[in-house]
Amino acid sequence: MNTVRLSASGISTYSQCQRKFYYRHIEKLPEKPTPQKVRGSIVHRVLDEFFNVADLANVPKDKHWHEIWKGFKGIMNTLLEAEWSLIGDEYPNCFKDETQNQEFLDDTKEILDFYSAKLAFSLFSKLKEIKNPRWFAEDLKRFFYPKDREYKLELLEQNMIGFVDKTMSLIGGGIAIVDYKTSKTTLPHFISKEDLKQCKVYAYLWTAIFGETPKHISVFYLRDGESVYYPITQKDLEEIKNDVEEIRAKEINKENFPKNITRLCDYCDYWNLCFKNREDYEKQLADNK
Numbered sequence: 001m002n003t004v005r006l007s008a009s010g011i012s013t014y015s016q017c018q019r020k021f022y023y024r025h026i027e028k029l030p031e032k033p034t035p036q037k038v039r040g041s042i043v044h045r046v047l048d049e050f051f052n053v054a055d056l057a058n059v060p061k062d063k064h065w066h067e068i069w070k071g072f073k074g075i076m077n078t079l080l081e082a083e084w085s086l087i088g089d090e091y092p093n094c095f096k097d098e099t100q101n102q103e104f105l106d107d108t109k110e111i112l113d114f115y116s117a118k119l120a121f122s123l124f125s126k127l128k129e130i131k132n133p134r135w136f137a138e139d140l141k142r143f144f145y146p147k148d149r150e151y152k153l154e155l156l157e158q159n160m161i162g163f164v165d166k167t168m169s170l171i172g173g174g175i176a177i178v179d180y181k182t183s184k185t186t187l188p189h190f191i192s193k194e195d196l197k198q199c200k201v202y203a204y205l206w207t208a209i210f211g212e213t214p215k216h217i218s219v220f221y222l223r224d225g226e227s228v229y230y231p232i233t234q235k236d237l238e239e240i241k242n243d244v245e246e247i248r249a250k251e252i253n254k255e256n257f258p259k260n261i262t263r264l265c266d267y268c269d270y271w272n273l274c275f276k277n278r279e280d281y282e283k284q285l286a287d288n289k
Contacts, residue, residue, distance in 0.1 A: 001248045008162035008201035011243050012194050016264075021247075022257035023270045031269040033091040035104050040182045042087075043108060043222065044165060046079045047115070047180060048149050053079070056123060056144055065124035072116035080105075080112060111182060111222050118225050119144070147175060153205040158244065162205050167214075174215040177202050184223035191219050191228045203232045204240040213237065261288040 004026055014021040023029045053075050059068055084105055087094055095101040123144060146166040153162045166178040179199050186192055191199075199217040207213045216231045250256045259274055261284050268274075275281040 002250060002252050003159055004247065004252070006158070006160045006244065006247065008198045008205070011201050011240065011247070012198040014243065014247060015197050016194055017260040017268075018257035019254070019259040019274060020268060020270060022254055023273060026252060026257075029270065029273075033094050035095055035100065036182075038087060038091050038094050039104055039108050042080070042083045043111065043182050044150070044180060045083055046076060046112065047165075049079050050075060051146060051149065059123060059127065061127045063124075065121045068124055069117045069120035072120050073113055076112040076116050077109060080108060084108075108182075114225055115222055146178070153202065153209060155205060155208055158208075160201075160205060160244070162202050164202050164206075170215055174212070175206075177206065177214045177217045178227075179217065179219050181219055181221050182223065183221060185221045185226050185228065189226070189228055191230055195219050196230060199230065200232070200236045200240050204237050207237055259284075261285050 007025075010021060010025045013024060024031065050072075054072060059071075087101075095104065126144070147169045148164065148167040151164045151167060153164060154160070164177055165180045168176045168178060170176055177199065179195070179202070181195060196219075199219060203214050203217055213234075214232050216229050218227050218229050220227045261274075261281075263285070265271055265274065265281065265285075271281075275284065
């Protein structure tokens with residue numbers, strides 16, 4: 001049994017391409033920090049900090065949601081500008097030029113603006129519903145404040161780790177795990193195979209650590225504002241258990257982690273390690289069909 005460090009993203013990568021998993025998580029070869037990856041990291045940090053700064057409990061009940069939205073938008077923009085200013089230090093040469101930098105910044109502002117509007121309208125609607133002041137704080141906490149943010153899940157005995165974006169306490173008991181994605185759903189009400197695998201790993205870790213299976217996982221696609229829910233079952237936990245056992249049973253040798261050759265290989269940082277040239281790639285792609 002090998003002792004490779006496993007993570008939620010790693011197991012998801014393994015399900016996509018075992019060779020990519022080998023290069024990324026065993027040999028730990030570096031990958032270029034693309035604008036998309038950098039933006040994803042920044043958005044996660046901004047959303048985490050937002051709930052430390054925004055005082056949702058003291059938003060006046062008579063305030064229209066447009067005004068709430070403006071306040072949230074201002075906080076988001078301030079946090080975003082602060083994080084974005086650090087890109088040159090953390091990720092030098094991330095953008096090909098200043099034009100691309102500005103385009104990604106403007107696009108990210110729109111994503112967070114949309115999130116702010118959605119949150120403001122939801123809060124405005126909930127403030128009108130809550131009649132009993134005794135339950136105001138509890139209801140507000142349950143509906144809008146995460147139970148945990150950027151929560152580290154670690155199984156030392158299995159050398160596994162995962163970082164959950166957010167958990168929410170559910171009415172009637174139990175918790176839900178929420179994962180932010182800066183993309184949009186590929187299909188309405190649909191979670192991609194890769195995103196779902198990652199979330200199942202979070203559920204597996206949570207169950208192993210706390211002895212309680214999350215009621216469901218939710219992937220929140222920030223670009224189109226859609227939350228897609230998936231109820232976790234014992235079958236899902238068994239799936240991840242089998243994935244872990246399969247990886248652990250492999251001898252650490254590159255050939256034991258085969259390539260999954262698809263058109264997506266064109267976007268992989270390890271393309272040059274898998275193919276001699278374009279002709280070789282096209283041949284292997286055709287042979288793999």
